[in-house]
Amino acid sequence: MSDLAVSVRGLVKQFGSHTVLRNIDFDVQAGHVSCIIGPSGSGKSTLLRCLNSLEEIQGGEVRVFGELQGYVAVNHGYRRLSPVRLAQQREHVGMVFQSFNLFPHMTVEQNLTCAPTLLGKEKAATSRKRAAELLAMVGMAGYGSSYPEQLSGGQQQRVAIARALMMNPRVLLFDEPTSALDAERVSEVLDVMKTLAKVGKTMVVVTHELSFAREVADVVTFMDEGVVVEAGRPEQVLGHPECDRTKAFLSKVL
Amino acid sequence: MTGVTPPAALLDVRKPHHSHWEYVGWAAAVTSAALLLLSVVTNPNFHWEIVGEYLAAPIILRGIWMTLMLTAISVVFGVLFGAVLAVMMRSPSAVLARLATGYVWFFRGTPLLVQLIFWFNLAALYPTIGFAGYQINATHLITPFLAAVIGLTTNEAAYMAEIIRGGFESVNRGQTEAASSLGLRPRQVTFRILLPQAMKVIVPVIGNQSIAMLKNSSLVSVLGVSELLHSAEIIYGTNYQTIPLLIVASIWYLAMSTILSVCQHVVESAHGRNASRASSRKAKELALKVGGE
Numbered sequence: 119m120s121d122l123a124v125s126v127r128g129l130v131k132q133f134g135s136h137t138v139l140r141n142i143d144f145d146v147q148a149g150h151v152s153c154i155i156g157p158s159g160s161g162k163s164t165l166l167r168c169l170n171s172l173e174e175i176q177g178g179e180v181r182v183f184g185e186l187q188g189y190v191a192v193n194h195g196y197r198r199l200s201p202v203r204l205a206q207q208r209e210h211v212g213m214v215f216q217s218f219n220l221f222p223h224m225t226v227e228q229n230l231t232c233a234p235t236l237l238g239k240e241k242a243a244t245s246r247k248r249a250a251e252l253l254a255m256v257g258m259a260g261y262g263s264s265y266p267e268q269l270s271g272g273q274q275q276r277v278a279i280a281r282a283l284m285m286n287p288r289v290l291l292f293d294e295p296t297s298a299l300d301a302e303r304v305s306e307v308l309d310v311m312k313t314l315a316k317v318g319k320t321m322v323v324v325t326h327e328l329s330f331a332r333e334v335a336d337v338v339t340f341m342d343e344g345v346v347v348e349a350g351r352p353e354q355v356l357g358h359p360e361c362d363r364t365k366a367f368l369s370k371v372l
Numbered sequence: 373m374t375g376v377t378p379p380a381a382l383l384d385v386r387k388p389h390h391s392h393w394e395y396v397g398w399a400a401a402v403t404s405a406a407l408l409l410l411s412v413v414t415n416p417n418f419h420w421e422i423v424g425e426y427l428a429a430p431i432i433l434r435g436i437w438m439t440l441m442l443t444a445i446s447v448v449f450g451v452l453f454g455a456v457l458a459v460m461m462r463s464p465s466a467v468l469a470r471l472a473t474g475y476v477w478f479f480r481g482t483p484l485l486v487q488l489i490f491w492f493n494l495a496a497l498y499p500t501i502g503f504a505g506y507q508i509n510a511t512h513l514i515t516p517f518l519a520a521v522i523g524l525t526t527n528e529a530a531y532m533a534e535i536i537r538g539g540f541e542s543v544n545r546g547q548t549e550a551a552s553s554l555g556l557r558p559r560q561v562t563f564r565i566l567l568p569q570a571m572k573v574i575v576p577v578i579g580n581q582s583i584a585m586l587k588n589s590s591l592v593s594v595l596g597v598s599e600l601l602h603s604a605e606i607i608y609g610t611n612y613q614t615i616p617l618l619i620v621a622s623i624w625y626l627a628m629s630t631i632l633s634v635c636q637h638v639v640e641s642a643h644g645r646n647a648s649r650a651s652s653r654k655a656k657e658l659a660l661k662v663g664g665e
Contacts, residue, residue, distance in 0.1 A: 170553055201464065201558045209555030219550035223568045233554035236564060278550075285554055 130177030153331035156341035170211040212287030218274040220266035227262035252280040272303030292323040422616035435603030446524035454532025479530035488523040520592035539570030579636030
């Protein structure tokens with residue numbers, strides 16, 4: 119049970135009367151890379167956002183390394199955690215967004231160091247040293263004093279990955295990390311993600327990059343209309359899909 | 373590469389589009405302004421000699437000081453109180469949010485003049501203020517000055533609350549999500565991530581509000597607080613030179629609001645210039661650093 123990094127059971131998510139996720143079961147083994155693919159509107163990004171409680175849910179459970187996320191079980195159901203408790207849980211689950219969301223009023227270095235230092239995890243000097251190391255790892259050494267607006271999209275996204283890594287998250291979520299990038303900038307971000315996969319980081323990646331999924335993923339999950347249609351090894355789901363909906367999707371995007 | 377100029381031989385003479393109606397417009401504007409000025413200056417009923425006599429009168433100068441005090445106090449406390457209200461309006465607690473919204477609804481929805489008179493007459497409603505046996509006579513507590521400060525501040529806070537809330541709303545939602553996903557606490561998200569970005573929207577509007585407050589403070593003349601307008605009123609109450617004294621007051625209001633406008637302009641352009649200068653400098657450094665790529 120506890121070697122499951124992520125465990126989702128019976129997840130239901132509604133926006134008003136519109137049901138976006140219908141009874142989702144979804145697991146990620148520790149150290150695995152799990153890619154979620156599917157057409158837009160299939161609920162894959164919403165599922166990802168439920169994993170670190172950015173969304174409230176209407177049914178089911180989300181657990182990260184066994185810990186119930188976003189809620190505490192009470193007599194006849196669940197109660198939402200306080201904002202501070204939510205923040206404490208999110209420390210352990212990093213997230214990388216489609217639109218980078220770097221803090222524009224801070225330098226690259228400040229973007230990296232602000233969370234660990236403000237939360238009192240480490241001293242400013244230690245934090246700056248680690249920031250430099252992580253920037254080097256994502257190929258952004260020497261950019262610490264730049265501001266986000268001076269960087270290309272690919273550079274900003276690599277900084278965003280480094281920023282998420284600063285908190286040493288146990289799981290790293292990627293929400294279409296290359297969808298907002300120019301075509302020639304996509305590979306520099308995917309390369310960083312491949313490096314992370316090699317060192318055994320647990321990652322959940324919502325992506326349209328099927329070649330990345332085929333190469334890096336341990337498990338590929340295909341979602342459509344709020345349900346998990348098919349999940350398995352990438353060569354199976356992408357190469358020999360069993361369900362018609364998966365086949366139809368793949369024939370459109372390949 | 374930027375900064376590389378092409379040979380001069382390649383550059384043509386280029387002039388902006390120009391309309392002859394521009395000259396006509398200038399002529400019409402200058403003529404009518406001159407005629408208006410002439411009629412004002414030569415009309416003896418304006419009593420410019422009296423304007424000159426009282427322009428720097430000690431009582432007027434004391435009034436200016438009081439006007440500046442009232443403006444400064446109400447803007448500063450209005451911003452502080454307004455910030456608290458704005459944070460309340462954004463709070464997940466429905467009680468706090470409704471309280472703040474109700475406050476703004478009431479103080480923006482009733483005339484400032486009425487509010488001022490209301491505060492001034494508070495003693496009529498509550499002759500004594502206090503609790504647990506400790507009573508203060510409200511008539512002594514609520515001086516005209518205090519009523520003026522309370523009235524202007526509470527009213528200003530309602531407007532500032534909306535301005536500051538608007539500043540927060542202007543920050544992209546992704547900023548909150550990114551900060552939350554790092555585990556930053558709600559208070560840190562508000563003050564370290566959102567507020568610095570919201571300030572860009574808030575600061576220029578606070579400048580506008582200060583200029584408006586400068587003139588709105590003249591309303592407290594009805595309470596007998598000797599700010600600029602009331603000082604002028606005191607004088608024309610004895611010499612019946614209403615128009616010249618109102619001109620004296622207007623000249624000073626115009627002077628003060630001009631100075632405030634200039635200050636506002638300086639603050640705003642310094643903001644913009646610093647930002648663009650910093651980024652162009654950084655861009656050059658980067659160009660040098662990654663020049664080999």
